[in-house]
Amino acid sequence: MILVVVEHEAGAPDRLSVEALALGRSLAEATGEPLAAVAYGPGSAAIAGALGASGVATLTAIDDPRLAEYAPEALGKAVAQLVERDRPSVVIGTGSERGAEILAHVAARTGLPLAANVTEVRPGDPWGVTRQRWGGSLLEEARLDGPIRLLTVAPHAVKPASAAAPSQVAVEAFAPDLTDRDLRVRITSRVPAEAGVVSLADARVVVGGGRGVGSTEGFAELDELALLLGGTVGVSRVVTSAGWRPHAQQVGQTGTRIAPDLYIACGISGAIQHMVGARSAKAILAINTDRDAPMVTRATYAVIGDLHTILPAIITAVRAAR
Numbered sequence: 001m002i003l004v005v006v007e008h009e010a011g012a013p014d015r016l017s018v019e020a021l022a023l024g025r026s027l028a029e030a031t032g033e034p035l036a037a038v039a040y041g042p043g044s045a046a047i048a049g050a051l052g053a054s055g056v057a058t059l060t061a062i063d064d065p066r067l068a069e070y071a072p073e074a075l076g077k078a079v080a081q082l083v084e085r086d087r088p089s090v091v092i093g094t095g096s097e098r099g100a101e102i103l104a105h106v107a108a109r110t111g112l113p114l115a116a117n118v119t120e121v122r123p124g125d126p127w128g129v130t131r132q133r134w135g136g137s138l139l140e141e142a143r144l145d146g147p148i149r150l151l152t153v154a155p156h157a158v159k160p161a162s163a164a165a166p167s168q169v170a171v172e173a174f175a176p177d178l179t180d181r182d183l184r185v186r187i188t189s190r191v192p193a194e195a196g197v198v199s200l201a202d203a204r205v206v207v208g209g210g211r212g213v214g215s216t217e218g219f220a221e222l223d224e225l226a227l228l229l230g231g232t233v234g235v236s237r238v239v240t241s242a243g244w245r246p247h248a249q250q251v252g253q254t255g256t257r258i259a260p261d262l263y264i265a266c267g268i269s270g271a272i273q274h275m276v277g278a279r280s281a282k283a284i285l286a287i288n289t290d291r292d293a294p295m296v297t298r299a300t301y302a303v304i305g306d307l308h309t310i311l312p313a314i315i316t317a318v319r320a321a322r
């Protein structure tokens with residue numbers, strides 16, 4: 001059995017889970033083993049219909065009201081119990097922070113080998129994997145030995161793809177054996193995001209701002225352009241360290257990895273730790289005073305000049321075009 005740990009929203013697996021399922025299905029086809037999924041949180045059983053598109057045969061819905069909110073230790077324990085019961089040949093987690101956290105707990109509990117940020121798997125004896133290291137700037141060929149292999153899929157490294165024919169998904173509820181101690185780490189409250197804001201990871205257009213923006217107030221033009229283009233604002237670490245914008249908006253190795261159609265990078269030099277998060281952008285428009293900045297040399301298009309002059313001109317042109 002190939003087991004994929006799925007995260008979901010609005011009744012369907014989220015984007016990174018669809019990528020993990022695509023890798024799982026290619027392994028299922030290569031090994032002849034069935035593809036199974038395990039999901040957690042409210043509404044888990046209801047995603048069965050959507051999982052049929054990925055060729056999933058069975059869905060195990062972790063059924064425990066104490067897991068209505070994300071609780072990594074408890075979920076790691078629940079998945080570890082399922083792994084002990086079903087003995088899959090591989091357990092695949094998503095490339096999200098949650099996916100990595102749950103699989104790390106499973107590995108620690110079971111003593112099984114875990115390869116993180118995998119882009120390719122070659123079943124054999126032992127299994128071969130290609131995985132991203134150093135934030136994706138290096139690819140490592142590794143061997144994954146053991147009766148059950150654990151891996152997480154590098155974000156946006158595997159193309160989401162549907163099965164040739166949708167499958168009928170059998171659903172079972174799984175009640176894990178948990179104690180209150182397993183729930184020490186859990187979400188206790190939530191702060192709602194601003195209404196209408198597009199999520200950074202899913203945005204088709206990201207308007208990025210770096211040190212060159214100069215201040216919190218300097219972001220007004222970036223916010224305006226992002227709104228006009230139906231996108232969202234992303235920032236460099238300098239910006240979050242300065243307290244100009246929240247960490248939730250940081251793009252990069254220690255922030256969010258984005259994959260927009262267009263990344264408009266304003267006053268960002270293009271340090272490797274930033275580019276790790278932006279490398280999946282289909283096109284980059286760099287706006288920078290320095291024509292030799294790495295962001296400019298890597299960009300699809302570049303405008304050399306002061307962003308506070310260029311952004312208002314772009315905003316005016318977009319409005320006029322409409």
Ligand code: FAD
Pocket residue numbers: 209210211212213235236237238239250251252253254255266267268269270271272273274277287288289290293305306307308
């Ligand atoms: P700078 O490098 O200072 O670049 C500013 C740019 O703005 C320059 O190119 C300049 O020419 C241009 N500019 C200045 N004024 C203007 C103007 N008026 N108009 C147009 N252009 C102008 N960084 C991240 O972003 N994300 C991460 O996740 C991240 N993780 C890290 C993890 C580690 C372990 C480490 C060590 C570093 C990490 N960093 C990360 C930091 C990273 O190395 C860089 O320091 C940071 O990305 C630089 O931010 P910046 O481009 O905004 O600033």
